[in-house]
Amino acid sequence: MQALLLVYGIMEWWKESVIYQIYPRSFADGNGDGMGDLKGIINRLDYLKDLGIGGIWLSPHYPSPFLDCGYDVSDYCKVGAEYGDMDDFKEFLEESHNRGIKVILDLVMNHTSDQHPWFLESKSSKDNPKRDWYVWKPNNGNLPNDWQSCFKGPAWTLDEETNEYYYHFFLKEQPDLNWRNPEVKKAMFDSMRFWLDMGVDGFRIDAITSIFEDENLTNQGWTHEEFEKEISKNSKDSEFTPGDTWDHYMRYQTKQPELHTLLQEMRDLVDSYPDDKLLVGELSDTEYLGNGTDELHMVFNFPLMAAGITKEIVSQNQKERLPLHPKGSWQGNTLSNHDVSRIRSKYGKDLITDQSLKHSAFLMATLKGTPFIYYGEEIGMKNFDLDNIEDFMDLKSVNLYNKEIQRGLTKDEALKVAQLDTRDRCRTPMPWANSPNGGFSPEGIKTWLPVDPEYKEGINVADELVDKNSILNFYKDIINFRNSSDILKFGDYKEIITNNKELLIFRRTYKDKSLYVVINYSNNKIEIEKLIPQGLKTMWPKSSNYIDGILNSGEVIILG
Template identity: 35%
Template sequence: MSRRDDPVWWKEAVVYQVYPKSFADSDGDGVGDLQGLIDRVDYLDDLGVDAVWLNPVYESPQADNGYDISDYRAIDDAYGDMDDWERLRDELHDRDIRLIMDLVVNHTSDEHEWFQRSRREEGEYADYYHWVEGSPDEPPNNWQSVFGGPAWSYDDEREAWYLHLFDERQPDLDWTNPAVREEVFDMMRWWLDRGIDGFRMDVINMISKTEGLPDGDPDAGLTGAEHFMNGPRVHEYVGEMVDEVLDDEEVLAVGETPGVSVEDAKQYVGPDGDGLSMVFQFEHVTFDHDEHKWDAGDPSLPEFKRILAKWQRGLADDGWNSLYLNNHDQPRMVSRFGSDGEYRRESAKLLGTLTHTLGGTPFVYQGEELGMTNAPFESREDLRDVEALNYVDAAIADPETDAEEYADVREAVEAMCRDNARTPMQWTDEEHAGFTDGDPWIGVNPNYAEVNVERARADPDSVFHYYRELVALRDRDLLVYGDFELLAPDHPSLFAYTRTLERDGTGREAGDSGVPTERALVVLNFDDEPATFDLPDDVAVDGLELALANDDVPEVPGRSFDLGPWEARVYLTPDDGAATDRHPDQH
């Protein structure tokens, strides 16, 4: 069956990710909230997005910025209350924007009632988490936490060790217990009954652990990962979740799955797999890491192209791709893959062009549409991310007082720290970037006077307005469903590819020879220097016209391209009316 034969909404959508703590503060306490987001819904509508993925707003002690949930059915006071959430849902739905909630069920907060009752060994709750009795001086195995240090903590009340693959205040649920699974499924139904349109599932491929919890390979990048990433029963659990809760294809179910290969991903997605809509894979944002993320080097463009092309081809017929270059856990894409100095604007547009013209569903992270950049973190006191703080504390002898030693790790922190994505959204050039009237919970990037929404909306050549055009381009079925072919895979600075889609007169995909073919040619220069590129002989340019570019370029392509620094061009065959305008009110 062709991908075009199953045109569900999320394949044709652009999703905007909101990190609520940093989006907009309505009450001056320095923390973003739901009312602040409600006040900005028209901004999202103007951008043209089809759905909002909302990072956690559940009740939480905030040990990991909301990914440590103490009550799945309550809104944290810092963000508002359930009435605020319902108003947000309605405001979004009134504008035909769907709402996707974060699902965090590998672990809970240690303040969750389940864990509190589990540590007291109350009835069935005793087995809701991974507990191992033993000496308080010797952890049950050598597994390492994703955030650094052992993945085990000793609980004096129960006199046993509990597993936490992340922070010690995020104990892992034991999914071998059917009661745990039913609790999770019931909670998911509760949210779907309240009108949400899907879930983004946090580290969903880590919910199954190897029976007996054996030691991991100490020479692996993350000790123990072979026993908890894509574990032995994970497809049983995810498949059960889909069967019990997510049997409606209209519900978006995107799984965060670190460490998956293309073949792994096929087991999670689609009717022949577990039934998830798509996964977030990490290969393209981790391929230059050495032993860990803090050792990241300069990304090689040929390797970057190889990875993205592999995923484009690998899921072409057996799944669906998610398209992203940054999110709340990744540094800003302009600083990571682009050029955040002289060519910030050009490279931001180029990177957006890439994610919106590949096959799959684009995810836009808040501020990406402005070209927001990584921030300076001059001292440990500027950091809020538990992962970064753990790294700093492990790397230097006296992290709180020794500025010289912090300087030794500052470059790595500023390059890869998750706080880069969590600095406040930059709305205006006023104090605190218009994010809050109070003191922000984390410092604002100093470049807010230049990079902000107010300035971008007033400038027709801004990254923001370019993104509006990119979102509008996704109305072309060609860019959603077309076949992908990589050109010049070994070129050190050029990323070029074609998209093709055959059609009959009704706009449906067809395979008969002689049927008119829609075509796209995308050419991107990933460099501060100009580049020259000659098209292969078998790539046709007749009929192509310029659809979008971040510079003044020819309206029709030749066979040779001279591209300026970070220049992006998209050429398409004219729309003959076969493609449906799926968002007439927005575009």
């Protein structure tokens, strides 16, 4: 399919769409039980259509004990009862497609829940047919090696019944599948076909780099304490940058050679379907795009998300990233997701009026690649710190809290550590109105996570829709302009060099037509007339005050 698309110059849907990530428990409560669900999403599809969304990335909707917030799956081919049933999912899929919105699912391939029937069988005895579906090693009196879980602590847990260790890159309740077992691969590929046959439009593959681990169990050679010490160093004082430190520390647990072959097989699977299906991986490494047509379709621009949105950072990021993409592949641009701080907290010091909120939306809509928007960013949601450890749903942070108590910290001190660590802070319910529970759930219902009370201050969908200067209307305007512009969707990127560190100008060009994208990061007016061709007109926004080549403080503009 991809080869034919390239021959005829047809663009795949994800290259022209804005994709919106929905965390299902937190987006919309359709049955009034305090938890988001599929009915709630269906009820809000018109909102997404009006926003200009062309694709939905649905975070895990599968049955799960929810010890890792849904990423501990206990059945890959069912719908979690809290979200509805299979009929609800089919209705969601159909109604999304009716509005021209594609749907990709989160696919958690590295591990299952320890409550998955496969693992329950595997751990039942050493000679169970599914024993080799997971990574088991004998107990010789010590841990099999020095590998660590990325959630801290040993990556091995002893099953006392069979007296063997099983491997887990994440929580001990998330045992890793053994992808070197052909039966595992067949079962997981069958689960992909189950959803593709139903009509879903692709997958975002979770934890993709850790699917394979070194067969020889080679020791890392660092203790966790040595790793923490190394990663805290300034890069000037170390041979490693923080990212390189992680890759070195996890070099035997991630990015093993077999991953390329597996991705090629997955690509063959999705390409066998008549409509173009998307595979996007949870990683930034462009090497896993293969030759552009044989592995992943897309990877994320995580370095930009990690570094920031200043002129210098964006300029360097684009200079480094874009040449790495083979022809036919694509990049996903995002500044937040379910694992990291929200944009307003990360860049805007929690201020709803900070110019970084609009600059972020503008950049995502105008850089080359597909914009991914995490739910609630379009209304300026911020991180919300939970004041009570009993309200936490993120088990890794609860575990950290308990460890800090054991280390001698007070409850208040341990809570502060957990607040900084937890992913709950960026997963709170979407406020739809200035009404009890932010309009997410009926009055008197306890929501699964507390709703940030700032919905009372106008930070909710209903109030922002009627405020022409709101973040929401800014998002709607720039997204819908992008949707109307082939230049922004498909065009090449070239920066216009300036000597001003607070002025970013780049040109997007497609089929001999160009747009000039300009951001004034400063608090002062800047003259740009001599930096761009003469005679350009304001293409966006329609309300711009741009006159005589002078750009106002904090202003963004598209000229053509």
